[in-house]
Amino acid sequence: MTTIDLRRLHIRPGDVREEMLDVELEPFVLGGQRYESSPAVLPVEIRISQASGATVFDMQLEARLTGPCMRCLAFADVNRLVSAREFNDPDAPKADELRSEYVTDDHLDVSAWARDAIALELPEQILCRPECAGLCPVCGKDLNAEPHEHTEREPDPRWAALSELRDQL
Ligand SMILES: [Zn+2]
Ligand SMILES: [Zn+2]
Structure with missing residues (x-):
């Protein structure tokens, strides 16, 4: 699990930090088929800034998954540029949208966030070609x-x- 220790950053209003992390992605299982991340360890860029009391996280990554075509079982791959944003204010009430579900005890869980963000971007069907x-x-x-x-x-x-x-x- 790849995390960022937020206490280590000592971030103040106006600061912007950029972190490059390597995130290991387990295969995704979709429609009963396995889709591997290629490469298995993905570089993920996280920008961290501060805005009105909340920490703002911006994530950028480029995902490529490979596996069988859902129609003919031949080789298929999907490429997606993924960007996502999360806010976290440790003083906000629980379940508030300013409390990121990926932050626990001052640690941002980059692995879980990257995985969910990629899953949201995947097409309904992974095909070898659109007209398969x-x-x-x-x-x-x-x-x-x-x-x-x-x-x-x-x-x-x-x-x-x-x-x-x-x-x-
Ligand atoms: Zn036939
Ligand atoms: Zn196909």
Whole structure:
């Protein structure tokens, strides 16, 4: 877990601090599939300033997740530039929006915040390409490589044998 010790910063009104941190991201599980962060350890930039009694945190990161396409299971990846902002006033009442849920005992939990911020930016479906045709629901073949439909029932081999017999008569 990567955290920032806020007491160590001694931040005063008007100060701006920039911290670069390495955050290790566990794979995300979406729709039953695993998506790994690439790289697994992500550089995260946090800007810390002070405004009317509250500490303001601005986070910037660039996430890339890789895993199977949700339609055809081929390789897929998602790239997202993520920015997020949190406020924290230690004197604000609990559950107030000026009390960041990522700050506990003067420590900002950068790992949890980065993970949640990335999750919010992910598309509903992770696809190898926007127009991915997926797998055929009847035979399971990749419809991108082999576009086809099953409109008619496949001829039964027994019927083929029968008509062959008929031809011989
Ligand atoms: Zn696909
Ligand atoms: Zn098919």
